[in-house]
Amino acid sequence: MVLAENGNAENKVLIVSGDIRKEDVMRKTIDETLQKFGRLDVLVNNAGGSISTVIEGNELDGDLSGFDYAMELNTKSVLRLCQLALPHLIQAKGEIVNVGSIVGGKNGTTLGFPFYGISKAAQDQLTRNLAIHYITKGVRVNSVRHKTDFQ
Template sequence: MSFANKVVIITGAGSGIGATTAISFAKEGANVVIVGRKVLKLQMVREECAKTGKVPLVIGADISNDEDAKRIIEETIEKYGQLDVLVNNAGIVGFDGILSENIMSVFDSNMKTNLRAAIYMTHLAAPHLIKTKGNIINISSVLGKMTFRQYPLVCYSALKAALDHFTRHVAAELAQYGVRVNTISPGPVKTNLVGNANNEPSTQQSDDEVKTPLGRIADPKEIADLILFVASDKAKSMTGSDYIADNGSMLM
């Protein structure tokens, strides 16, 4: 799948799925824009991209800040003159239950990054994607479709469900312009999302810690491969769809 001369923005690109996806797009010839709050991590991803592909544009930004979101699009267009793919990947996790004392503060912080920022980034990117007949991929979660009693993630799950439906609405609106919009919903993935959310060291989960019907959890490269496929012309008939990669978690 060649993405030669395509311009791709990836939010939350400092680690995990975002970092791996950036490296994969760079390897396929894309001009990649990697976005995140921790510039040091982005520089490390930049170096990995440069080993096999083009050197990406690094933008240190907090997508939950409207001015930062505008700057991401402006700097991308200023450097490359176009935008072909937006991957709304950035996300945080806040553990909560409906009886938690801090549920509303958890909801507000999750809302800003996990839903509001994705909506605003899509709003800003859409005019440029219409020009290139590009596409948008929103990274959701199987937690937006099912519940895990052992994980108190009321706000996170509700917002991922909202992101799924947002995707369908935007797909319907932008289809007339040739812009595709899809969702990818991973199950358990070997990333440090939870550690990042709590400012703690990496808490990567192992196959032994998380039980799935296939007896394993996904590697970020598997999700990156799916993202590249959905973003490519091989998936040009697909829009408004939700692609689940969960090793059978939803069968449980």
């Protein structure tokens, strides 16, 4: 907002819209960032969410479409974006910040709707593994855990 009010947004902000679970959107995000700014210093994986097909009861008793969606959005897209960004982040000695959730921790739960928490727990494990592997290449990888309305 401040950038837009000062007339600087055009040079400092890039907006790429689309379904981040899709390979072409992920590639477009990285490619357009490099094209506009000439480098990539930080990747923030902030997209996340879930859908539930269960009206009553528990997701564990229903079909797996909600599980697939949560894993694709909260875990698989994070891994793939990291894979696409890492060559550039290694060159820049950059950073990755994955936005997790407290329900992904060992004491986290979302009663009746566990798929979101399961996918965020997987993201936490991914973050730890990326951190250990890529610190030797100069890239720091961390996670920030937040609380959501349904926790």
